[in-house]
Amino acid sequence: MLPLRDDNPTRRFAWVTLIIIAVNVVAFLVWEPTFATGPDAQERQSTFFFCHAQIAWETTHQTSLEDGGEAAQQAIGRSGILSSRSSAARFQRFLRDRCPHKSWVASIFTAMFLHVSWLHIGGNMLFLWIFGNNVEDRLRPVRYVLFYLASGIVATLVQLIPDPNSVIPNLGASGAIAGVLGAYLVMFPRRRVLTVIFFFIITFVYLPAIVVLGAWFVLQVFSGIGSLSQDVNTGGVAFWAHIGGFAFGALMALASFPKEGFGRPAPRRPDLPLGTGYGWGRRRRPPAPG
Numbered sequence: 001m002l003p004l005r006d007d008n009p010t011r012r013f014a015w016v017t018l019i020i021i022a023v024n025v026v027a028f029l030v031w032e033p034t035f036a037t038g039p040d041a042q043e044r045q046s047t048f049f050f051c052h053a054q055i056a057w058e059t060t061h062q063t064s065l066e067d068g069g070e071a072a073q074q075a076i077g078r079s080g081i082l083s084s085r086s087s088a089a090r091f092q093r094f095l096r097d098r099c100p101h102k103s104w105v106a107s108i109f110t111a112m113f114l115h116v117s118w119l120h121i122g123g124n125m126l127f128l129w130i131f132g133n134n135v136e137d138r139l140r141p142v143r144y145v146l147f148y149l150a151s152g153i154v155a156t157l158v159q160l161i162p163d164p165n166s167v168i169p170n171l172g173a174s175g176a177i178a179g180v181l182g183a184y185l186v187m188f189p190r191r192r193v194l195t196v197i198f199f200f201i202i203t204f205v206y207l208p209a210i211v212v213l214g215a216w217f218v219l220q221v222f223s224g225i226g227s228l229s230q231d232v233n234t235g236g237v238a239f240w241a242h243i244g245g246f247a248f249g250a251l252m253a254l255a256s257f258p259k260e261g262f263g264r265p266a267p268r269r270p271d272l273p274l275g276t277g278y279g280w281g282r283r284r285r286p287p288a289p290g
Contacts, residue, residue, distance in 0.1 A: 001196070001197055001212060001215060001216075002198070003126075003127070004196060004204075005130055006134070006191055006192065006194070007192040007194070008134050008191040010134055014132065014133030015141070016136050016141045018129075020128065021125050024121060025125070028114075028115050049114070049116075050098075051099030051102055053110070053111045053170060054107045054170045055104075055168070056160050056163060056164055056170065057075045057165050058102075059157075059164075060160060060164040064102040064103075064104055066092050066100070066102070068092075072092065075165050076088040076092070076167055078165075079168065108152075108153060109152075111169075111170060111171040112149075112152040112173050112175070113173065114171040116172070120172060124172060124177055127177050128177045130193070131177075131180055131213075132177070134184060135183050135187065138187060138257065147183070148176050150179070150248070151175065151177075152175050152176030152179070152245065154179070154244050154245060155174075155176065155238075155241040155245030156170070156241060159175070159244065162224075162228055170241070172238065172241075174241065175238065175242065178241070178243075178245030178246040178249065179245040179248050179252075181216065182246035182252075183249040183252060184209060185209055185213040185217075185250060186249075186250050186254055186259055187259040187260065188209055188260055189208065189209055189210040190210070191209045192208065193206065193208070193209050217242075220242040221243060223239045227239050227240070
């Protein structure tokens with residue numbers, strides 16, 4: 001299932017959500033070596049992530065890999081990221097040369113604005129725009145920013161649980177966005193979401209938010225449990241960050257956010273001219289003369 005838009009108008013334009021999306025896009029296009037070419041392009045991107053993304057070992061040991069001494073070397077050696085011709089000590093020296101002043105605290109925040117591919121950033125920004133504007137509308141800008149960042153931090157901490165000594169860079173806005181999704185599910189459970197379903201044929205259907213987001217969360221839980229097995233390849237997806245962020249957002253919404261609940265039907269959105277508002281709509285035909 002892929003959501004395209006929700007049937008949930010806002011009272012104010014979602015400037016904060018738009019700014020967050022813009023920061024992510026600028027970071028991906030300008031700051032990251034996204035357009036690097038040549039034989040060292042992959043190495044440049046990997047080095048960038050080691051220098052700026054969050055790494056579990058660094059967070060749990062409160063220091064960077066390059067300054068972690070022998071303990072960091074052992075973690076690097078166990079990770080399997082080194083070629084047979086390299087050594088952990090050499091990799092440490094390489095990181096010390098490329099990013100000598102990395103802050104493990106700052107990396108928790110910068111990682112929320114980094115993405116590894118076009119598909120990664122495209123999917124995250126689509127979900128953020130569809131569901132983030134309504135959460136922002138109810139929380140107001142300052143509270144929304146604090147909630148978004150807190151969701152990302154909690155997601156990062158939960159992702160540490162399965163492997164606190166991992167040296168693989170962890171990055172992406174999905175943990176923070178998962179918090180937004182959890183809050184949306186509690187705040188607007190019956191709002192309709194236009195969804196593409198891929199099952200033999202492509203089908204467009206309106207589904208309640210609780211179905212779309214509930215199914216997404218269940219998928220993350222099963223995938224997260226599966227990732228605990230060494231025999232399952234998760235493709236580097238941080239499922240436990242998704243689970244932690246979503247749960248945090250839902251709990252925060254249950255505790256203190258304004259919400260519609262299940263008791264009343266969701267108000268239907270009036271038709272909007274094409275290209276206006278927050279989604280697609282049908283043009284109203286003018287009344288027939290006579």
